[in-house]
Amino acid sequence: MSAEVLYFYAITRPHSGWDGTQLPQASILPAAPVATLAHNGLLAVVSAVPAALFEPSVLAERLRDAEWARERVLGHHQVLSELLVHHTVLPCAFCTLLDDAASVRDLLLARAPVFEAALDEVGGAHEWGVKISYERVALAEWVSREAPELAALREVVAKMAPGAAYLYRKKMHQAAEQHLPTAVEACIATVHATLASYARAAHSAPVPPQQVSDYDQQVAWSGAYLVAVEQRASFIDAVQQAMEAYAPRGLHVAVTGPWPPYHFAALKEGAPTDAAVALE
């Protein structure tokens, strides 16, 4: 293996105003400036990095150093953020490495139509991430007080003498707990449908509880939206309306962005073998 390999950040299509000189100042490593390799209108954004650091067996070991790993993740991100200003970007996964410039050229050549199609899809748009979390106690209170499903039970309790009502309140509490998932699901469905109507494409995924145990709140769901630049203001307005509508129920809607279109850069055809062949 040669002394250097290429850290591969992204495949891009330059905006028309780009003069070829504005390259990201950030990089994956302090002394590994960002360079571009052009081929047929596609631009691969790379940094030459020491093979001694990024060769697979060594890299796996280095990445166990969480602090080192985080610096690299942030470096990757900063490069992508800077690229996003001037280019349509297909972000590569963190630590995508190719042998040399010939490998990059072969890859661009072999898969040009796929990359072109993916760039067309994400052009003029950004990814936005939305998460919905809930606070169990606050949501259960809202369900007992307001949920239509518990209306009958509420009426019964309201008409009871104070002593008997105590037992029914316990029943109400249990019923509310049972209805929590329904209330969360209803919120997710409504918010996702609304936000998706402003997006060119959308992803929706429930968040497994074990992944989010360090939050005080329970994150229930995560969505990603590919939003055209001209729809951005409407999209953010819709998110803010959702925040305000659901906050009194103990349901929290949070949005981050604009991101490079990580969720929308998956390639339409992607058998591992043909990429591997292209890299030979």
Add this chain to the structure above:
Amino acid sequence: MPQSHWNDRDVSLLELLDRALDKGVIVWGDLTLSVADVDLLYVGVRLLLTSVETAERTKRMSAATAELPSYTAS
């Protein structure tokens, strides 16, 4: 009114990990990280994020997430 305890900065960084570690263009080559490596990395960086922040780290993280506006619920 319930208060949110999310830290905006941590939310953004976790969002970044969720994306950069297993989304984006996947190129299969000899040098690609294994799934096990990615999992380890994910756990390691997450642990680091939730550990006590030094002033140095806070500064770096603020700079890194400056471009990630978080229209986060209160």
